[in-house]
Amino acid sequence: MFDILIIGAGVVGANIARELSKYKLNIGIIEKEPDVCMGSSKANSAIVHGGYAEEHTKLKGRICFKGRKKFEQLNKELNFGYLKTGSLVLSESEDDLDNLKNLEENGIKNGLNDIKIIDSNEIKKMETNINENFKYALFCEGAGICSPFEFTIALIENAIDNGVKLFLNEEVKKIENNNDYFEVITTNKSFRSKIIINCAGLGAEKIANMVNDFSFNLKFRSGQYFVFDKSEGGKINSVLFQMPTKLGKGILVSKTVYGNLIIGPDALDENTANLNTDSQRLVEIYKKSLLVTDKININKIIRTFSGVRAVSNNDDFIIEESAIKNFINVAGIQSPGLTSSPAIAEYIVDILKNKGFTLEENQSFNPYRKGYGNYNHNKSNKDNLICICEEKTEEEIMECFNRPIPINTIDAIKRRVRAGMGMCQGRRCKPKIKEILENKNINLDYRTDIEIKDVDRVDRFKLIKDLKENI
Ligand SMILES: Cc1cc2nc3c(=O)[nH]c(=O)nc-3n(C[C@H](O)[C@H](O)[C@H](O)COP(=O)(O)OP(=O)(O)OC[C@H]3O[C@@H](n4cnc5c(N)ncnc54)[C@H](O)[C@@H]3O)c2cc1C
Structure with a gap:
């Protein structure tokens, strides 16, 4: 039985998981996709906003600056x-x-x-x-x-190091409310938890509806x-x-x-x-x-x-325990949700404390996590590069397999070590990476990569031509 199950491994679920790992709790995160940070948290402006744009009457206005102030310290740790x-x-x-x-x-x-x-x-x-x-x-x-995907990955890597359990490829299909606990049925498993925190982003309304909470629309x-x-x-x-x-x-x-x-x-x-x-x-x-x-x-x-x-229908963040006891919604988290996310996690701790949930400090909490070295722009040794655009060696690429989040796609490698993020967009390094992995008997499911899944992005050359004709 989990004390807390977080549904959704976006930046909000990730911050909450890491913040709660500072306490002695049995915590799980369930994510439907093959990697963390596959929703809004992956594709946004990546701005750590000032906090002046949202009205003070709105929660998103009051919470943004609190989140922004945490980034410097979080980056030192993660x-x-x-x-x-x-x-x-x-x-x-x-x-x-x-x-x-x-x-x-x-x-x-x-x-x-x-x-x-x-x-x-x-x-x-x-x-x-x-x-x-x-x-x-x-x-x-x-x-x-900031880097929103590295931020989310870092938070979850660190949360796992501090005892949180992550379940990828598990879409929540049904939730049974047994009053003392919830039974959460996913693609392949079922989980029991005393508390659910609904951080499912675009799917949050659907998740709330599963426990007969129809209090908001997205x-x-x-x-x-x-x-x-x-x-x-x-x-x-x-x-x-x-x-x-x-x-x-x-x-x-x-x-x-x-x-x-x-x-x-x-x-x-x-x-x-x-x-x-x-x-x-x-x-x-x-x-x-x-x-x-x-x-x-x-x-x-x-x-x-x-x-x-x-x-959300009130154009604000919804962060509250629902009328369904022990079911907490963190929904409608549009901009500045990335900036606010560290403060949203603290807000959740307050909600739990206020409802009398016991939070005993985890004395062995380790706040630190090593980065992937993506900010070293003065590389001296440029031999044996696999990704020429982003200057990545095989050793650097393979580093993601030493981390606690399972790597299931080539895209997951790209988001961690940037191989494939450069001008050629992986045309040169992707085949080499596939070969390296095959030689190591690591079999990823390439069909799940977003570029070839079901997303249709405008062709770069067509776009440049259209721009030249129209401006
Ligand atoms: C265009 C755009 C620009 C933005 N720019 C900024 C910015 O510059 N600065 C800023 O502060 N904020 C910005 N934001 C807002 C920010 O991106 C979001 O507030 C934030 O990413 C929301 O995070 P989340 O974790 O709530 O949602 P998500 O990242 O969407 O995570 C939800 C997760 O839940 C999972 N999920 C959904 N349904 C299920 C299910 N049934 N079972 C299991 N898992 C499920 C999804 O797969 C997903 O991984 C922007 C947003 C957009 C879209």
């Missing part, structure tokens, strides 16, 4: 890749100054002490490659960027992105936002922790979790990014992707 870059909300017109002031005021209400409005001279000093017409910007010094809102080669990442220093709208924070331009550049997302309500990308939407996104900078070389597009937000 080595997942985080950079404090600062962010700018740029405005071209005097008319927007009031909106910037409102954002600043909201940020102060949310507890921020590192935001201010700056003028065009200061903007130009900070960003030399953006358009010259910006008059003002809201500067948030403590905003930053809708899906997709957002598409471009990823550019590392030659473009250095052109921008901070995260660049345009004025936010009701649908989101608008099109942003940002470097990534790995040195690439991303542009996106747009926002479109969907009936399904649509991960396809299409030229028409991407052309519109690119046009909007031109309002910020025209210095990005479109021939350096590496790939495109789409992420899907889980938007």
